[in-house]
Amino acid sequence: MALKDIISYVEEIMALNHSSASALVVIKDNKIVVEHYGGYHSNSVGSKPITESSKFNVASARKSYLGLAVAFALYEKKIKSLDDYAVNYFDYYDKELLANTTIRHLVTHSHGLHQKEDGTVYREFDAGKGWAYRGINIIMMTELIKKLYGVSFPELLRERVFLPLGLCETAWYTNPNDELVKVIENPDEDADLLIGTTNNGSEPNLHTTAREFALWGNLHLNEGYMKGKQIVPKEVIQLATKVQSPKYEDKNTPRNGLFWYVQDTPALxxxxxERVPKGSYQILGITGPTLLVIPQHNLVVAKMYNKQYNYGGDNYLYYLREFSNIVAVTFN
Known part of the structure; x- marks a missing residue:
């Protein structure tokens, strides 16, 4: 399969899912080998074309940024161990509710906690006994980084990573500008900007260009070494991107690093x-961004869309796996 087939696939899913925008950046051996932009900033008439300066909302892919902040906290012993009990860090949550929940459970979606619309936190299953993609653990870890460092995790990353790496277009936006890509929720209605009221990382308003998203992946691929210097300690990247999940009875359960999905034994x-090599890792968001890192092939792939919900309905995982399989076969 040729590189043009990856571009064709990206464009095909964009159309099928009623996204108005797409972008694809592939970095191989630390060089950009594919850079493709398609569509428009919105589904409204007269919207501007997508270019290299277009900034996409990455939704839940922002968890990989939080994950790196958690890795810093572990490396610097502000969090002593992933197996520390959460009650030692969260004194404003019910201790009986947290029970045997550890930091490891919180960063691998195995914590079993959920939150009602009124803010009430409750338990779905015993910590470590299952896997569920919820939001309460993100809230908790965002609060914890602020407590440990005295600054929000976006501030921490800006000083330690974004500025040294030269990521000047990656930010939690609170004001509109012409470079932000709008998000489509209903194809029959005009798209809206997903900006927030704060830039402290507590809201899903992180935007970045496809290039900078790919560079974020390349920083991890190179274990923190970029621009001729060690920007992030190697051990910090390793903490974030190796399997940290507890042992599950169900072998088809996803494995995670610090929020990243990590390829171990292929799981349904x-x-x-299943064709993606062991040790690869990926993060994605509900608006369509996907960042796939395959160390075995020295490869990073960043894919962007602007449509709420990934294509495929209840079968969306098939299409997510299909894309990563196409990438793995192409660069094998």
Whole structure:
């Protein structure tokens, strides 16, 4: 399969899912080998074309940024161990509710906690005994980084990573500008900007260009070494991107690093395809961004869309795995 087939696939899913925008950046051996932009900033008439400066909302892919902040906290012993009990860090949550929940459970979606619309936190299953993609653990870890460092995790990353790496277009936006890509929720209605009221990382308003999204992946691929220097300690990247999940009885349960999905033994409930080599890792968001890192091939792939909900309905995991399989076969 040729590189043009990956571009064709990206464009095909864009059309099928009623996204108005697409972008694809592939970095191989630390060089950009594919850079493709298609569509428009919105589904409204007269919207501007997508270019290299277009900034996409990455939704839940922002968890990979939080994950790196958690890795810093572990490396610097502000969090002593992933197996520390959460009650030692969260004194404003019910201790009986947290029970045997550890930091490891919180960062691998195995915590078993959920939150009602009124803010009430409750338990779905015993910590470590299952896997569920919820939001309460993100809230908790965002609060914890602020407590440990005295600054929000976006501030921490800006000083330690974004500025040294030269990521000047990656930010949690609170004001509109012409470079932000709008998000489509209903194809029959005009798209809207998903900006927030704060830039402290507590809201899903992180935007970045496809290039900078790919560079974020390349920083991890190179274990923190970029621009001729060690920007992030190697051990910090390793903490974030190796399997940290507890042992599950169900072998088809996804495995995670610090929020990243990590390829271990291929699992049917994982978003990573079975042809992707072990040790690869991926993050994605509900608006369509996907960042796939395959160390075995020295490869990073960043894919962007602007449509709420990934294509495929209840079968969306099939299409997520299919894309990563296509990438793995192409660069094998």
């Amino acid at each position: 409930k994982s978003e990573i395809g």
